[in-house]
Amino acid sequence: MSAAAPLAVEGLSAGYGATEIVEGASFAVPAGGRLAVLGRNGVGKTTLLAALMGLARRQAGRILLDGRDIAGLATPERARLGLGYVPQTRDVFRSLTVEENLIAGLKDRPRAALDEAYAMFPRLGERRRQTASLLSGGEQQMLSTARTVLGRPRVLLLDEPLEGLAPVICDELMAALHRLTESGSMTILLVEQQIERAFDFAPETIVMDRGRIVWSGPTAALRGDRDAVERHLGVGSFR
Numbered sequence: 001m002s003a004a005a006p007l008a009v010e011g012l013s014a015g016y017g018a019t020e021i022v023e024g025a026s027f028a029v030p031a032g033g034r035l036a037v038l039g040r041n042g043v044g045k046t047t048l049l050a051a052l053m054g055l056a057r058r059q060a061g062r063i064l065l066d067g068r069d070i071a072g073l074a075t076p077e078r079a080r081l082g083l084g085y086v087p088q089t090r091d092v093f094r095s096l097t098v099e100e101n102l103i104a105g106l107k108d109r110p111r112a113a114l115d116e117a118y119a120m121f122p123r124l125g126e127r128r129r130q131t132a133s134l135l136s137g138g139e140q141q142m143l144s145t146a147r148t149v150l151g152r153p154r155v156l157l158l159d160e161p162l163e164g165l166a167p168v169i170c171d172e173l174m175a176a177l178h179r180l181t182e183s184g185s186m187t188i189l190l191v192e193q194q195i196e197r198a199f200d201f202a203p204e205t206i207v208m209d210r211g212r213i214v215w216s217g218p219t220a221a222l223r224g225d226r227d228a229v230e231r232h233l234g235v236g237s238f239r
C-alpha cells in the first residue's frame, strides 16, 4: 500500500456563516508535490486555503493530512500537525523586530536555523533589528513567508506570496521553495496571480471558478491549451 498523500481534500465545501463559497473541492498532493491553485479574483482561492487552515467554516467534506482527517481540529492544532499558512494579508507581528518575528516561526528548531531565512531573503538579514511595522510591503511579504517556512511545515499553503516583490526576488523565492520540495519533505500549494510563474513552479494545477474546481491536471496540459487558459483565467493572463 502506498503512503497517504500529505494532503488530500475530499468534497470540501466551505464559506462564511451560511454562505457557501467553495463547493465540493477534491484534490490530493503527493509528497514533495507542488500544486498551483489559479483563478480569477473572488473565485474562492483564499477561502479554500482558509478552510484548510480552519479559518473559514467547513460545511462538508474531509481534509486529510497524512491520512488523518483534520477538518474538526482548531487552527493551532492543524499548524502543530504540519500545516503552514502564509496569508494574502502578510501576517507579521508589527511591533516585533524582523529577527523576533523569525524566532517566533522557529517552533522547536535551533536558533541557527535563522540563517536559512537570511539566505532566502538577504534583505531580511540587513533589516534584522528593524521593527516589522517599518518594513516596506515587499519586505513584510518576505518576512511572512520566511517565518512560516522556518517552521518546516509538511504542507505549505501560500496565498499570493509574490505580490509586491521585485522580479529578481520572485525568481529567488520560487527557486528556494522549489528546493524545499525536492527532498519530498515539504508539499506546497501555491495560489498566485502571476500565472506564468505559477506554471513554471507547479507540475500540477487546479483552476477555480465561482467556488468550484473547473480544471485540474498537469500544468503542461493547461499551458498548451490556450482556449482553457483564456476561458478560465481570462484573456491577457499571459505576460
Ligand SMILES: Nc1ncnc2c1ncn2[C@@H]1O[C@H](COP(=O)(O)OP(=O)(O)OP(=O)(O)O)[C@@H](O)[C@H]1O
Residues within 6 Å of the ligand: 016, 021, 039, 040, 041, 042, 043, 044, 045, 046, 047, 048, 088
Ligand atoms: N470573511 C468573509 N465573509 C464573507 N464573505 C467573504 C469573506 N471573505 C471572502 N468572502 C467572499 O468570498 C468570495 C471568494 O473570496 P476569496 O477571497 O476566497 O477569493 P479569491 O479567489 O482569493 O480572490 P482574489 O484573487 O481577489 O484574492 C468573494 O465573493 C468574497 O466576497
Ligand SMILES: [Mg+2]
Residues within 6 Å of the ligand: 045, 046, 047, 088, 159
Ligand atoms: Mg485571495
